[in-house]
Amino acid sequence: MNILTGDIGGTHTRLATVEQGAGRFRVVDIARYASPDFDGLLPIIESFLHDHPQVQLQQAAFGVAGPVVNGRCRTTNLPWELSASELSTALGIPHVHLLNDLEALAWGIDTLDDSSLVTLQAGHASNQGNQAVIAAGTGLGQAGLTFDGAQRRPFACEGGHTDFAAQTQRDTGLLQALQSRYGHVSWERTVSGAGLVELFRYLLDSQAATTPGWLDDPQQDTAAAISQRALAGDDALCAEALAWFVELYAREAGNLALKLNATGGIFLGGGIAPRILPALKKNYFLQAFMDKGRMQPLLEAMPVKVICEQHTALYGLARYTGLAKAAT
Incomplete structure (x- = not known):
């Protein structure tokens, strides 16, 4: 199953679908956006889904530059406030994971080879x-x-x-x-x-x-x-x-x-x-x-x-989502 992932930075936001097979992760669709051009993450997601109609959204995880507390984040270098539960409701999917961007990167380390x-x-x-x-x-x-x-x-x-x-x-x-x-x-x-x-x-x-x-x-x-x-x-x-x-x-x-x-x-x-x-x-x-x-x-x-590996954080988000699903 593909997982929608996003690396949310103060300058750029990358959204991608990631799939796992044979123990490895692979980016399927990816797009990059200028973060300051949008007033939040949801409009970027909507633009991505519009441009990639083949994506069937079931799970999502986003790494964001800023402290994440109880599923919410006020981004450090953007005037955004993000909520995992609000994104879940807006996207119509049961689970959206919101992680600090470096935590997402850390989850991706074990996906890397030499x-x-x-x-x-x-x-x-x-x-x-x-x-x-x-x-x-x-x-x-x-x-x-x-x-x-x-x-x-x-x-x-x-x-x-x-x-x-x-x-x-x-x-x-x-x-x-x-x-x-x-x-x-x-x-x-x-x-x-x-x-x-x-x-x-x-x-x-x-x-x-x-x-x-x-x-x-x-x-x-x-x-x-x-x-x-x-x-x-x-x-x-x-x-x-x-x-x-x-x-x-x-x-x-x-x-x-x-x-x-x-x-x-x-x-x-x-x-x-x-x-x-x-x-x-x-x-x-x-x-x-x-x-x-x-x-x-x-x-x-x-x-x-x-x-x-430029996709490490995206792989980490997919890995985290997979582990969270397996634990439920």
Whole structure:
């Protein structure tokens, strides 16, 4: 049976039907929508069903960027309020599951094979150890998987909104600049697409460099433009910003790995990590990841992998739905 799944982000929403066969998941129909163009999830679903009349809706699960409490979510980077029960009623199906988007990603990890992952550090995984997932994109999502004695159970958290911790004089300057504009400064303010832009603008200001004409082009993805120029070696300041971004990403990944004691491994997901793999493979990522004083040996033993399968969250939602149905 096909399951309608959706990965709901602040920038884009992907809806897809997923089917399972021979122990593997496969996307059947998929479409992508600009989230800000809609006033909620239901109009997107209705558009998808209109364009895919062959879909016979029986089960649905959606991963959404924001905290989900009692089947409801006020999205973090969109002015939406979502309710699993209201969606169930509107769609005329008995069960709609609403999960945090990183929890959905975590449910998808066990659907992946080695070809879907890039190893940054092999480590020595504990078969019964906890795992962690961190994903920079429009925001900074985090989740964990805890071993319950039989299998790993994903759980959501909002760790990306914890306080940003400056480690260097440059970090402190950035923190002060962001505090003057935003007040509270979270890790998401620095380790996200918007965060990369903030780093680049700070470097421009602190070095009194000329602002490039392309920076304020409304037709482009500014974070992508910075990373592309950095990886191509076309712009030294872009390269500096990306290297700084990678360092901060690694530091917060190390923080999460320690908080969850992720001896089973930590996974980098989201839209940014696969696009900046050459930078993540440089030594400064692992150096920053393991820069935790007496805890360095623990981090050295943790596998660190990048998720390169773009449908992982959709597979995770389908897997979760299947397990929930089997439990009823």
